[in-house]
Amino acid sequence: MKRTNQIEQSVDITNDESANKMAKPFLKWAGGKGQLINIFRDFYPAGLKNGQIKSYYEPFIGGGAVFFDVAQHYNIQSAVLYDINQELILTWRVIQQNVYQLIEILDSIRKTYEKLSENAQSGYYYKTRDDFNRSMHKVEYSEYNDSWVLRAAQIIFLNKTCFNGLFRLNQKGEFNVPAGRYKNPMILDEQNLVNVSKLLEKAEIKHAGFKIVEHGIKADSFVYFDPPYRPISKTSGFTSYSKFKFEDTEQRQLADLFHRLHNRGIKLMLSNSDPKNIDPDDHFFDEIYKEFKIARIPARRMINSNAAKRVAINEIVVTNY
Numbered sequence: 571m572k573r574t575n576q577i578e579q580s581v582d583i584t585n586d587e588s589a590n591k592m593a594k595p596f597l598k599w600a601g602g603k604g605q606l607i608n609i610f611r612d613f614y615p616a617g618l619k620n621g622q623i624k625s626y627y628e629p630f631i632g633g634g635a636v637f638f639d640v641a642q643h644y645n646i647q648s649a650v651l652y653d654i655n656q657e658l659i660l661t662w663r664v665i666q667q668n669v670y671q672l673i674e675i676l677d678s679i680r681k682t683y684e685k686l687s688e689n690a691q692s693g694y695y696y697k698t699r700d701d702f703n704r705s706m707h708k709v710e711y712s713e714y715n716d717s718w719v720l721r722a723a724q725i726i727f728l729n730k731t732c733f734n735g736l737f738r739l740n741q742k743g744e745f746n747v748p749a750g751r752y753k754n755p756m757i758l759d760e761q762n763l764v765n766v767s768k769l770l771e772k773a774e775i776k777h778a779g780f781k782i783v784e785h786g787i788k789a790d791s792f793v794y795f796d797p798p799y800r801p802i803s804k805t806s807g808f809t810s811y812s813k814f815k816f817e818d819t820e821q822r823q824l825a826d827l828f829h830r831l832h833n834r835g836i837k838l839m840l841s842n843s844d845p846k847n848i849d850p851d852d853h854f855f856d857e858i859y860k861e862f863k864i865a866r867i868p869a870r871r872m873i874n875s876n877a878a879k880r881v882a883i884n885e886i887v888v889t890n891y
């Protein structure tokens with residue numbers, strides 16, 4: 571894509587007329603923060619609103635709901651987005667660099683898919699999933715290349731048509747979610763992909779673990795951390811965004827990083843599930859973030875495929891300001 575468009579810098583938060591120009595998450599992502607944005611705005615640092623904060627960092631970008639809000643409502647000049655999931659980062663980077671070719675491929679997938687019977691659609695899904703998994707070993711992930719475009723289209727297609735919209739990889743890194751049953755899945759949202767691509771002109775997108783955020787970050791930055799949830803019960807055990815584990819050791823390493831960045835004057839916000847939802851005596855986060863403000867806000871977890879188990883639970887929000 572020729573990237574000639576200027577970035578829309580700051581959008582009036584109250585102006586809904588521009589809604590169709592607004593970029594929004596292009597993947598359904600486990601732990602996505604779309605539902606919490608209105609509440610989160612109250613927690614953003616004052617410097618974001620008065621223009622002192624120039625750079626935004628999000629080391630667990632996922633579907634990027636908070637990035638889309640911050641980048642379109644406040645005057646940040648740059649954004650640095652990371653995730654350890656290389657398939658996810660590949661998709662973000664294809665949208666950034668080659669959105670029109672991606673749209674062409676998705677359009678052709680969409681047309682093929684829509685003509686099929688329900689059974690044949692399911693067959694098409696499993697064939698795409700097989701192609702996707704089989705080609706994994708041929709992908710050159712370290713450097714952007716044109717073969718990424720088809721892969722990004724497959725990821726978006728699989729995400730829009732898979733069961734519950736979960737992107738789950740097994741230990742071998744294979745995508746193993748079964749087909750979903752949707753009447754009219756939105757396989758291609760062309761306007762949104764173009765909007766996202768424009769917005770990403772001011773972003774740097776990297777495949778990396780969260781610790782990299784420490785390197786080269788400036789004091790006038792805001793970092794939002796949305797790590798994998800600490801499982802809310804011993805049995806729920808949801809940690810499988812990728813083949814990488816995220817357990818209490820990693821949560822503590824993240825808290826150490828939070829302290830180091832705090833000492834450098836950087837504004838920080840972090841969210842996680844509240845372990846007290848299940849065990850009121852679980853003080854894990856209260857202990858590892860005891861020097862900081864911890865708020866508890868109501869959130870509805872959508873990850874459980876069983877509607878009856880989608881209970882109202884709290885999310886914690888930690889800030890250092």
Ligand SMILES: C[S@@+](CC[C@H](N)C(=O)[O-])C[C@H]1O[C@@H](n2cnc3c(N)ncnc32)[C@H](O)[C@@H]1O
Nearest residue numbers: 601602603630632633634635654779780796811
């Ligand atoms: C709760 S999700 C983020 C959701 C995101 N805020 C949204 O609105 O869609 C957590 C993300 O952390 C990523 N992740 C897991 N371990 C990581 C690590 N060590 N470093 C960086 N990212 C990691 C996962 O791939 C996943 O995308």
